[in-house]
Amino acid sequence: MITAFLVDDEEHALTILELFLQRSGEVEVIGRSNNGFDAIRQLGELKPDVLFLDIEMPEMNGLELAEVVRNVNTDVQIVFVTAYDQYAISAFEHAAVDYLLKPLEADRLSKTIARLRHTIDKMRGAERTLAPAVGRMSVQLFGPMSVGIEGGPWLKWRTAKEKELFAYLASQDEKRVHRDRLIEALWPDENYQKAKIYLHTCISLLRKNLKRIGFGEVVKYVNEGYFLDTERIDVDARFLAGRLQKLKEAEHPEAAEIEKALLYYRGPFLQEDDYLWAEQQTGAFEKSVYEWSLTLGKIRLNEREYDKAAKAAEKAIERSPYDEEAYRLLMSSYRGLGMNDRVHVVYRKLLDKLEELQVKPSDSSRMLYEEICE
Structure with a gap:
């Protein structure tokens, strides 16, 4: 069963979406909210597989909420729900699994659920194959950079920017680095909005890579900034x-x-x-x-x-x-x-x-x- 959390500022829209999901027989709604700030509070305790987010909401819209949530929980899937198809590109820039147009259609929702089931089953299968972390992570910044577990696997970088992002965080002595400072350091010549997307994508890649060796939770997000929790990490610098x-x-x-x-x-x-x-x-x-x-x-x-x-x-x-x-x-x-x-x-x-x-x-x-x- 897929667990879901719903966010929409219109109560009747929440009720309709929950009804559709219940009828599918494949999705359990474990929470709902009519504003982003309340949703963040609830999501501190709940761990749904997927968020269904309305895009146009006052104070904090769905795109902004997705950005905050993804920085805390990289595994949660996002489905945007909107009355306007012009948000489709923005939805996929935020790594959404899908987006749904209002009014909802049962057939279209079934395709979304099938896509969710495939993605979530794949993730759960990958998690079962992961070996738990043993010992401490060693980070060597002097000489050639290397990251891994002594006597265990060493990290293989998927992209150059993922490696650079980790190096930057590892060198900051547990200081929280504001998102904009990271963007300025790693993407100084890029358009700000594009750079934000690159950063979020890079953070997600890095967390997934670290998760492979049992350290998926060490990149922390607090008050629009990131830092590396070194409780189980030794950094030579x-x-x-x-x-x-x-x-x-x-x-x-x-x-x-x-x-x-x-x-x-x-x-x-x-x-x-x-x-x-x-x-x-x-x-x-x-x-x-x-x-x-x-x-x-x-x-x-x-x-x-x-x-x-x-x-x-x-x-x-x-x-x-x-x-x-x-x-x-x-x-x-x-x-x-x-x-x-x-x-x-x-x-x-x-x-x-x-x-x-x-x-x-x-x-x-x-x-x-x-x-x-x-």
Whole structure:
């Protein structure tokens, strides 16, 4: 049996539609309302298979109501009921299963019910084959982006925009992102109304994709905005940002804690994806990782842990290949290890890099090199 909820501002229209559905013998009406706001309240508890929505209603019309409901429940089917066929295109833009013209006709309603039954049976069959989620979801935003369950399935993206949308939400530290901000970031040059449709379609695709691995409810919608519920999700960028903030607040950061934090950094933020909105975060992470690698190297050098100091200096040079301070740290580390031949190599590399910029090494770098090698 298909369960249905009806919304129409005209009471007699609700009664007629309910009567038609009851006569079909295939649809059970579990609720009805004569305005969108009351419908939203009721739908917080009811979970119908399908909504029959009148389009022309005061305060909140059926198209607006469908947008709100679909953001909460992506599985609910929508059938629009209207006296005007000009709404047909808008109905299908909102991913409606069908639309019915008033006055209702039994034969036409039978075709709609058959279409609903086919769609809902297909969905229920797919749900039965889904394995429940085991463990936590891992989201890697450093290096090549990957999303999945450790020891289980990994997400395969259906579209590039679906992947970008997830990346944006995952990078926002559980902050609610207003719909318009998402549109501006992902579809900056698109017509606003079209962009809204693209966003809703993308959200629906993303939720269905996440549902395949048991995480269909993690994309939340509140007050016209979206966020990622990370109660069962581990995001490497959030972990690194949190650990670096704690290190920043510490009076005397410990080398071991810095090393643990930097383990999360596997490569540049969203390394394989050219997202304009990610440029600022990419630069900020690069700068932080460079600075903490340098700090780590200095601590290890003072502790006479020269091999660890050298590794930290090498990491710093990877992040910022033109910064002389990291080269001086590496030369000092090799001196501590008694590897003066390596100092020559490091200084030569520094000279080559600076030559690209048409500048000479600083007095500090030159004097350190001469002190070690002469």
